[in-house]
Amino acid sequence: MTEQTQAAPVFTSTASMIRALGLIATICGVIIVGVYESTLTPVAANKKLALERQVFKVLPGAKHVTEYFATASGITPTEGHTVPADAVRFYAVYGADKKLAGIAAEGSSAGYADQVRVLYGYDVTKQAIVGIGVVSMRETPGIGDKILTDEDFLKNFKELDVRLAGDMQALANAVKTVKHGTKKNAWEIDAISGATVTSKAVGRGINQSAQALLPKLVPHIDQLRSQP
Amino acid sequence: MSTPEKKAPSNMDELLDGLWKQNPIFVMVLGMCPTLAVTVSAINSISMGLATTFVLAASCLLVSLLRNAIPKEVRIASFIVIIATFVTVVDYAIQAISLDLYEALGAYIKLIVANCILLGRAEAHAAKTPPIPATLNAFGMGIGFTIGLLAIGGVREILGAGKLFGISLFGPHFQPWVVMVLPPGGFFVLACWLIVFAWFKQNKANKSKPQQGCHTTPTTEGSRA
Amino acid sequence: MSKIELRAAPHVHAPRSVENIMFNVVLALMPICIFSVWQYGLSSAVLIVTVTATCLATERFFSKASGKGNTLADWSATITGLLLALTLPPSFPLWMGAVAGFAAIALGKALFGGLGFNPFNPALVGRAFVQAAFPSTIASFVPAFAQQRFTSFVPSTWTAPLMIPTDNTGWIKDAAVDAFTGATPLGRWKFENFTYTTHDFLSGAVTASAGETSAILILLCGGYLALRKFMDWRIPVAVVGSAALLAWILHLAVPGRYPEPLFVVLSGGLMLGAVFMATDMATSPVTPLGIWIYGALIGVLTVVIRYFGGLTEGVMYAILIANAASPLIEQFTQPRAYGTAKTDTAGGAK
Numbered sequence: 001m002t003e004q005t006q007a008a009p010v011f012t013s014t015a016s017m018i019r020a021l022g023l024i025a026t027i028c029g030v031i032i033v034g035v036y037e038s039t040l041t042p043v044a045a046n047k048k049l050a051l052e053r054q055v056f057k058v059l060p061g062a063k064h065v066t067e068y069f070a071t072a073s074g075i076t077p078t079e080g081h082t083v084p085a086d087a088v089r090f091y092a093v094y095g096a097d098k099k100l101a102g103i104a105a106e107g108s109s110a111g112y113a114d115q116v117r118v119l120y121g122y123d124v125t126k127q128a129i130v131g132i133g134v135v136s137m138r139e140t141p142g143i144g145d146k147i148l149t150d151e152d153f154l155k156n157f158k159e160l161d162v163r164l165a166g167d168m169q170a171l172a173n174a175v176k177t178v179k180h181g182t183k184k185n186a187w188e189i190d191a192i193s194g195a196t197v198t199s200k201a202v203g204r205g206i207n208q209s210a211q212a213l214l215p216k217l218v219p220h221i222d223q224l225r226s227q228p
Numbered sequence: 229m230s231t232p233e234k235k236a237p238s239n240m241d242e243l244l245d246g247l248w249k250q251n252p253i254f255v256m257v258l259g260m261c262p263t264l265a266v267t268v269s270a271i272n273s274i275s276m277g278l279a280t281t282f283v284l285a286a287s288c289l290l291v292s293l294l295r296n297a298i299p300k301e302v303r304i305a306s307f308i309v310i311i312a313t314f315v316t317v318v319d320y321a322i323q324a325i326s327l328d329l330y331e332a333l334g335a336y337i338k339l340i341v342a343n344c345i346l347l348g349r350a351e352a353h354a355a356k357t358p359p360i361p362a363t364l365n366a367f368g369m370g371i372g373f374t375i376g377l378l379a380i381g382g383v384r385e386i387l388g389a390g391k392l393f394g395i396s397l398f399g400p401h402f403q404p405w406v407v408m409v410l411p412p413g414g415f416f417v418l419a420c421w422l423i424v425f426a427w428f429k430q431n432k433a434n435k436s437k438p439q440q441g442c443h444t445t446p447t448t449e450g451s452r453a
Numbered sequence: 454m455s456k457i458e459l460r461a462a463p464h465v466h467a468p469r470s471v472e473n474i475m476f477n478v479v480l481a482l483m484p485i486c487i488f489s490v491w492q493y494g495l496s497s498a499v500l501i502v503t504v505t506a507t508c509l510a511t512e513r514f515f516s517k518a519s520g521k522g523n524t525l526a527d528w529s530a531t532i533t534g535l536l537l538a539l540t541l542p543p544s545f546p547l548w549m550g551a552v553a554g555f556a557a558i559a560l561g562k563a564l565f566g567g568l569g570f571n572p573f574n575p576a577l578v579g580r581a582f583v584q585a586a587f588p589s590t591i592a593s594f595v596p597a598f599a600q601q602r603f604t605s606f607v608p609s610t611w612t613a614p615l616m617i618p619t620d621n622t623g624w625i626k627d628a629a630v631d632a633f634t635g636a637t638p639l640g641r642w643k644f645e646n647f648t649y650t651t652h653d654f655l656s657g658a659v660t661a662s663a664g665e666t667s668a669i670l671i672l673l674c675g676g677y678l679a680l681r682k683f684m685d686w687r688i689p690v691a692v693v694g695s696a697a698l699l700a701w702i703l704h705l706a707v708p709g710r711y712p713e714p715l716f717v718v719l720s721g722g723l724m725l726g727a728v729f730m731a732t733d734m735a736t737s738p739v740t741p742l743g744i745w746i747y748g749a750l751i752g753v754l755t756v757v758i759r760y761f762g763g764l765t766e767g768v769m770y771a772i773l774i775a776n777a778a779s780p781l782i783e784q785f786t787q788p789r790a791y792g793t794a795k796t797d798t799a800g801g802a803k
Contacts, residue, residue: 017299020294023297025309028312031317032317039320039321043320043324046327140406143588194589401613402616403587407582407586416582
């Protein structure tokens, strides 16, 4: 602050200002690119590990994960392709015997505080969701985060019916969260009493994702039967 | 936030400045955004503190080295570019070390770039000081910041989860204080620490009346309504 | 209140000191506390004692630490403690009650410089703190008039400090009160669309915090304070009136959806809040028009939070918000003593 009071304007040439900024930009550029290059491999490995940990939790017996995306025209492995904007990403999960153990995909919907992102496991023969895990959420601790621990709630996802309707265009019955204690059908989710908003977010997220993914995926499921 | 510039402080003074007399959180009340947001647990606090310390020390070193090459007119742009560089470095480094930690700290790692301690230190101190004292001062400030975060994060984790550094303290029947892990808990705990500090300083000032007075910065809390 | 406060010199001696007013408020709260003990028994009694004692101890600690001498004699900490205890469920664990008491005085009062400087009602600050800290415990109740209430404590009362409250299921079974549900009338209305009769409220036969079940008693005690001019009658009238008016309009507009105005007035903490909390002198405006605006704000906010918010009860936050707004209300309703000749603002309320 004191410099400004010494009002005698010292003339700084345009060239020297540009030179200084150029110098700094160069130094900083070198540092950033250097660090990016050297952390690339461990970061990728970490991300893969984290993903596998999540997927293995929702599909027991899984050993290997391959990322795919589905569009109206079919399914393609993500590796080496650019993913179109309207595509739905999912993971084909294989067991130790290299047979398809199931499909995992992510759904998200607004909860009480922020987006609740869940990963669910889909069993191809049962045509049902057989497990969920939470990828990220900011729900109230002690209330909303019961979706991780409440056993009654997790029982909903032992076998949540998501079979397709006859015309393969949508789910036969939309996944729906119902008030605690009123679950009647296999496609309904019994909400946690006191954490209805979060329970509903889970149901909505799964429904949206399954509605978008399964009609594109199921007709081509044979492509995925064994590990490529 | 201008530092009271004394005549040639020793390196030790530079280092200790940020720990106590000019503690960024409890005395200068700077960098409140990460202070309130990430201090839900001790480990988050330490990680955030160390990340900030690294950015602070590294950018102050670079600013200090380049201080004669940077024209006054473009200094803020230069400082911000330098700070942003080291924030990016930390961002990648944390992703490489632990993704869980990266998720927990969230956007606040990137927001270190907007932490006023950094630009404040670069502008008020590093730009006028040779590299060694500048880095030491920045390092001290960073450690002071870390201690502040840890003081808040420790209390919030103990009351909010019954744990410290993830180790359960009270057994399985502990009743968590939900408010402590929510944003208001950050305000409550910060306010309580500020009272303790203000109180401590007031007592000290009362004991040694004549000279201490000018260093006592009034904090926002306290008896002045 | 406006007759004795904020007047310039010369001061005429009046026997009505702060201590005197406060002491009368404590007296007026006593019947409500006794009713609560009669309703809920031993647990309610020890909760009231614990919360009040914590408030007094905290007050003592901070007044000593800040060199103010003994401020217990002004009775204000006692009022805070009693009011706070009356807004908590009677089965609330004592250690949580102590946390509430400490938060009320430390965060709600001492932090701002003690009596008269606090912008928020301390009892409500304490209540808001425990509501945020222990949201599930503060919403669990035991039945009123349980048969063993004078011979045994509710198990959760004596929960060890920092621990999860002990389970009350067995005790509630022994209580032999038929058709007990753990939800308050407001909760049952919101989630089950069940309304109680006016008689249920007047006799205290509903599940709720101690201070929420005795509308008539609160009115009588408030009437005593208002008659002796220890309390500004306009605030409770404005609060209850505006809440009832808004409830009545909504009831007429959508009859099946919203309950009758009387239900809104009698349920929850509206009565206790209107009579004893909204009228706190330090946190309410003093200008005549301001008082009406302040009261109406509380009433309207209460109904809005209850009907459209996520919570079942809105009185606490309504009063806290109005507390925060009261300096602003005061500034806008300042009667013009001199300067430009504007029309008298103190006249047309509403």
